[in-house]
Amino acid sequence: MDPKETKERMKITKQPMTEQPPKERVRNFYEVPYGYSEEAAMLEAKRCILCKNPLCIGGCPVNIDIPWFIRLIAEGKFIEAARKIKETNGLPAVCGRVCPQEDQCEKVCVIGKKGQPVSIGRLERFAADYEREHGEVTIPEIPKWTGKKAAVVGAGPAGLTVAGDLVKKGHKVTVFEALHTAGGVLMYGIPEFRLPKKIVQSEVDYLKKMGVEIVCNAVIGKLDTIDELLANGYDAVFIGTGAGLPVFMNIPGENLIGVYSANEYLTRLNLMRAYQFPEYDTPILNGKKVVVVGGGNTAMDSARTALRLCPEEVTIVYRRSKEEMPARIEETHHGEEEGLKFKLLTNPIRFIGNEEGKLTAVECIKMELGEPDESGRRRPMPIKGSEFKIDCDVAVMAIGNGANPLIPHTTPDLKVNKWGNIIVNQDTGKTNKKGVLSGGDIVRGGATVILAMGDGRRAANAIHEYLETGVW
Ligand SMILES: Cc1cc2nc3c(=O)[nH]c(=O)nc-3n(C[C@H](O)[C@H](O)[C@H](O)COP(=O)(O)OP(=O)(O)OC[C@H]3O[C@@H](n4cnc5c(N)ncnc54)[C@H](O)[C@@H]3O)c2cc1C
Numbered sequence: 001m002d003p004k005e006t007k008e009r010m011k012i013t014k015q016p017m018t019e020q021p022p023k024e025r026v027r028n029f030y031e032v033p034y035g036y037s038e039e040a041a042m043l044e045a046k047r048c049i050l051c052k053n054p055l056c057i058g059g060c061p062v063n064i065d066i067p068w069f070i071r072l073i074a075e076g077k078f079i080e081a082a083r084k085i086k087e088t089n090g091l092p093a094v095c096g097r098v099c100p101q102e103d104q105c106e107k108v109c110v111i112g113k114k115g116q117p118v119s120i121g122r123l124e125r126f127a128a129d130y131e132r133e134h135g136e137v138t139i140p141e142i143p144k145w146t147g148k149k150a151a152v153v154g155a156g157p158a159g160l161t162v163a164g165d166l167v168k169k170g171h172k173v174t175v176f177e178a179l180h181t182a183g184g185v186l187m188y189g190i191p192e193f194r195l196p197k198k199i200v201q202s203e204v205d206y207l208k209k210m211g212v213e214i215v216c217n218a219v220i221g222k223l224d225t226i227d228e229l230l231a232n233g234y235d236a237v238f239i240g241t242g243a244g245l246p247v248f249m250n251i252p253g254e255n256l257i258g259v260y261s262a263n264e265y266l267t268r269l270n271l272m273r274a275y276q277f278p279e280y281d282t283p284i285l286n287g288k289k290v291v292v293v294g295g296g297n298t299a300m301d302s303a304r305t306a307l308r309l310c311p312e313e314v315t316i317v318y319r320r321s322k323e324e325m326p327a328r329i330e331e332t333h334h335g336e337e338e339g340l341k342f343k344l345l346t347n348p349i350r351f352i353g354n355e356e357g358k359l360t361a362v363e364c365i366k367m368e369l370g371e372p373d374e375s376g377r378r379r380p381m382p383i384k385g386s387e388f389k390i391d392c393d394v395a396v397m398a399i400g401n402g403a404n405p406l407i408p409h410t411t412p413d414l415k416v417n418k419w420g421n422i423i424v425n426q427d428t429g430k431t432n433k434k435g436v437l438s439g440g441d442i443v444r445g446g447a448t449v450i451l452a453m454g455d456g457r458r459a460a461n462a463i464h465e466y467l468e469t470g471v472w
């Protein structure tokens with residue numbers, strides 16, 4: 001690009017994305033941002049100066065050819081842009097919405113050095129939505145069956161990526177999912193107002209159209225074990241069961257009525273549609289005053305979901321300061337706009353209930369930050385004598401999730417670490433068991449959608465090689 005055009009492009013300001021106003025959206029579950037119009041997308045795409053050495057590609061865990069797809073958008077070739085992204089990312093409409101771009105591709109975008117980086121995530125979302133909404137999704141040609149079969153356990157982003165990649169190479173794939181619907185956290189965890197379920201469903205339908213068989217309500221470890229799958233005709237098994245085991249603080253009162261794990265709280269609301277009870281079967285305690293403990297995406301999703309159930313007050317209690325909060329900046333910003341309250345540098349020490357066993361308050365202690373711990377973040381330390389109470393009738397524990405122990409328990413020769421995460425070769429996803437691979441949160445212990453997908457891609461390549469050569 002000649003220097004004159006580069007200069008012109010650098011004068012274009014970042015295009016805003018229109019959103020539902022906070023007062024309105026806090027009373028519904030519809031998606032918050034509306035997405036770019038065609039004009040806004042083309043203008044935003046023109047902010048990219050098509051670097052010769054595009055750092056953004058290296059910032060993306062699945063190495064999407066970012067300048068190429070952005071150039072196609074700038075030229076108005078939206079469908080072509082979506083197809084370019086799909087060469088390396090099977091779930092662009094999802095990733096465009098939930099990836100932490102501020103820590104990945106946008107963090108290293110050269111335009112960001114002097115101003116706002118190119119909105120790569122928003123452009124990814126635009127291209128994927130355009131393709132879906134204009135009915136132009138094409139199914140790639142599937143090669144003749146190789147005669148090999150693979151089983152995938154868990155239909156989250158890791159498992160779905162493996163399945164998509166393997167059918168495209170001509171293998172038969174069956175995905176076994178414990179819940180009644182596929183999608184993993186994308187379906188049961190991340191709320192509708194952040195990721196509409198119809199988008200996840202259309203990505204799942206796309207895989208089915210390519211020939212992936214998905215069997216729901218199939219808990220592996222109960223129905224069949226991993227060894228039984230291998231004995232029953234599957235040549236390889238991928239384990240992508242995620243980190244769905246709720247974690248509590250082990251403080252008094254966690255068994256009171258009104259104290260939920262974020263996992264249960266979000267599953268009831270997202271998957272079971274408890275906010276539409278009694279139209280749907282599953283109830284939820286709405287609560288007048290809700291406290292959410294934690295500072296990550298799960299805490300933010302729980303708190304913003306609680307706000308939409310119309311309580312008087314929703315408070316996030318987090319033991320570090322705002323700078324250390326792991327939640328995406330956009331989510332924290334949206335939460336603040338919607339009226340979330342924050343009690344930072346604060347930790348719960350016990351839940352208090354009434355004679356009926358119902359939650360009435362949480363006792364907390366103030367914290368201060370000491371020296372950095374093994375995560376590199378400053379360690380929070382309690383301040384003696386600073387205890388105080390917050391009234392609440394619902395509390396949601398969103399302090400992380402553990403590895404689901406069912407598969408390791410029923411596959412005793414599978415190697416796991418002290419937290420129960422499956423140990424794999426990081427380049428291939430191979431476990432210590434022949435023919436068995438793994439990736440995503442069950443290996444990483446709670447990470448991101450795109451990292452789970454990257455693991456899925458690596459494992460699919462390793463499975464393909466194994467199925468082709470027979471060499472483990
Ligand atoms: C509330 C919440 C919000 C998040 N927000 C973001 C975000 O904004 N951006 C981001 O990048 N990441 C986010 N994450 C993290 C991200 O969702 C996960 O890292 C990702 O989903 C992991 O993918 P996975 O395929 O490994 O596992 P999962 O998505 O957990 O899927 C695992 C699947 O396996 C199934 N399963 C489990 N055991 C069995 C069994 N024995 N048999 C059969 N099936 C089984 C489960 O039912 C589930 O469907 C969030 C997580 C949560 C909980």
Ligand code: SF4
Nearest residue numbers: 048049051056109110
């Ligand atoms: S680093 Fe930024 S400007 Fe350069 S190619 Fe990537 S998106 Fe475009």
